[in-house]
Amino acid sequence: MPPNPDRTLIVIPARGGSKRLPRKNLIPLGGKPLIRHSIDTALECKIFGKVLVTTDDPEIAAVSLQAEGVTVDNRPSALAADTTKSIEVMLEICRREEIENAFDAIGMLLPTCPLRNSRDVINGFGMLTDETDSVVSFTEYEYSPLCAIRIEQGDVMKPVYEPSPLFTETRTQDHEPMYKPNGGFYFSWITSLNKLESFYTGRVRSYVMPRSRSIDIDTEEDFALAEWMLRESFGLT
Secondary structure (H helix, E strand, O other): OOOOHHHEEEEEEOOOOOOOOOOHHHOEEOOEEHHHHHHHHHHHHOOOOEEEEEEOOHHHHHHHHOOOOEEEEEOOHHHOOOOOOHHHHHHHHHOOHHHHHHOOEEEEOOOOOOOOOHHHHHHHHHOOOOOOOEEEEEEEOOOOHHHOEEEEOOOEEEEOOOOOHHHHOOOHHHOOOOEEEEEEEEEEEHHHHHHHOOOOOOOEEEEEOOHHHOOOOOOHHHHHHHHHHHHHHOOOO
16 A cells, blocks of 8 residues: 555755756746745645755755745755756665654655656655565656667767667657656655665566656756746747
């Protein structure tokens, strides 16, 4: 059966530094800072015991605390470097004694996937059962990654995979569907995450989201696309 919602912790990691799109977690998208989309979705679900924003940035903390029902965790500087991985942040949190005592399950919502909705999160949460270590959201690749190439010296094309579908079947509709993580959500039992140290290890169930709700914001182009999607699909400006 799924975990007790009251004993589930939702974590939204939001570091202050960002190289490709500076201060992206605070840039307005659809009339509110990017991070508020993930916060509001988590709160809208109304099924989690605690919504926790972990950040090293005072401004992000202040914006997060404007939402009633959110707790902010001051992330140590050692876990706020450019090279820090989100799993390192999650493991540090779920290995705290007070967290292990208060919660059975833990989830992560990346602020860079703002178009996922509460129904996606609720449905994914419901897939975490006693027979499952974790649940991760995915979306379909636009084009088969098996067709990837390298461009070597002299602009020479070299397929990454052999045999390459480029030489055998170039019709996109004939390629087997393949999927990638979209940052929508990650759920795991705390005991499983502590043991396996990954959301992708053990018995992992996949929740597939459409590409229209799977935009992963890393660049100005990504942000512009998300703004267009909000305007065209959700009527927001």
